[in-house]
Amino acid sequence: MEGSTYPTAVDAFATMNLGTTPLDANLVNEVMAALTATQMVVGANPADQSAIYGVNGNFADVAAALSARMQLEVGSFTHAAANASESVSFAAARFTDTPVVFLMPEYGSLGTDWLYKFYATDKTTSGFTCRRYVNPAYTKKDLDVRYLAIALP
Amino acid sequence: MSSDYPSKLDVFRRLENEYDELTAAQVNRLMSGIVNLQTELGTDPSNPGAAWPTYTNVKGLLEDLFRIEQGTFKVTVPQTNLYTNGVDIDFASTGRFDDADKLYVHVAYSGGPRVGENTRIGTIPNSQPSLGGVPNANPTMVYGDIGGISDYVNIRTSGSTPIGFTYRASIFRNTEEQEWEFWYLALQAP
Numbered sequence: 203m204e205g206s207t208y209p210t211a212v213d214a215f216a217t218m219n220l221g222t223t224p225l226d227a228n229l230v231n232e233v234m235a236a237l238t239a240t241q242m243v244v245g246a247n248p249a250d251q252s253a254i255y256g257v258n259g260n261f262a263d264v265a266a267a268l269s270a271r272m273q274l275e276v277g278s279f280t281h282a283a284a285n286a287s288e289s290v291s292f293a294a295a296r297f298t299d300t301p302v303v304f305l306m307p308e309y310g311s312l313g314t315d316w317l318y319k320f321y322a323t324d325k326t327t328s329g330f331t332c333r334r335y336v337n338p339a340y341t342k343k344d345l346d347v348r349y350l351a352i353a354l355p
Numbered sequence: 356m357s358s359d360y361p362s363k364l365d366v367f368r369r370l371e372n373e374y375d376e377l378t379a380a381q382v383n384r385l386m387s388g389i390v391n392l393q394t395e396l397g398t399d400p401s402n403p404g405a406a407w408p409t410y411t412n413v414k415g416l417l418e419d420l421f422r423i424e425q426g427t428f429k430v431t432v433p434q435t436n437l438y439t440n441g442v443d444i445d446f447a448s449t450g451r452f453d454d455a456d457k458l459y460v461h462v463a464y465s466g467g468p469r470v471g472e473n474t475r476i477g478t479i480p481n482s483q484p485s486l487g488g489v490p491n492a493n494p495t496m497v498y499g500d501i502g503g504i505s506d507y508v509n510i511r512t513s514g515s516t517p518i519g520f521t522y523r524a525s526i527f528r529n530t531e532e533q534e535w536e537f538w539y540l541a542l543q544a545p
Contacts, residue, residue: 233384246363251514265398306462308508350542
């Protein structure tokens, strides 16, 4: 076998035994084919994503590029009633840059204060503060909120 | 001669047993190509760190990283003083999302036939925005006939699998029936 089965299947090389396995052109061709197939799947300069992300996108290696793209977290919390602010900590230490935070309330816990002011502020890499304005004319209830925190490369 | 990778893909000439004499340089170039490939990938590329799940390989990581869908839907809003009916939206993709706890859905107003004066609509338009946390700004606000709106999303599941969401808007003082189009983004975090 001189061709590579990659990427359909990982190449299976025969075990070489010193003195008994001939180191011949067929064997070298097989290794060359596997290496070429792997390089073609990965692509040239795969860690250089500067065409998309600018100067911050030329990563040291693929592992660093993937880590940068993995900086997002979804979580939920319950915001206490009334006008209190709520400190929310990220569950995992995923962020090296301060993320953008999106908030979306869940209807089920909503009280009659259905017109509200609700926003995230004081963001850091470890969490954010959520503030909420409630119309004093309405009944105040806890509110379940889902958040998306995302930091782009 | 060493490998050209990662600057460009290596080009090998096929060897023939009867005509080519194997040399150390040929084997060294192969080893160089493998080392360069591993160096470019980085060590343990499928496991970015303790803050993320553990993956078997890069393919598994990539499948978990890009679970995202966007789409549009329409809602007919009746003439009312307070409208809170929900509309159920199914995801177009099946099996793309598998963890409701890690799924986030965002909805934004994307168009409608009647947009005039004094409407405030969009995702939480009557609030200070979540995007960027800039106080006293309403970047998604457009204008029409509505006094005010706050909106909510409940993710619907079958078992633990997300299958869609319910979008519900509390709209205050709608002067006549209107049909609005909304855009949604669903994203499952790793």
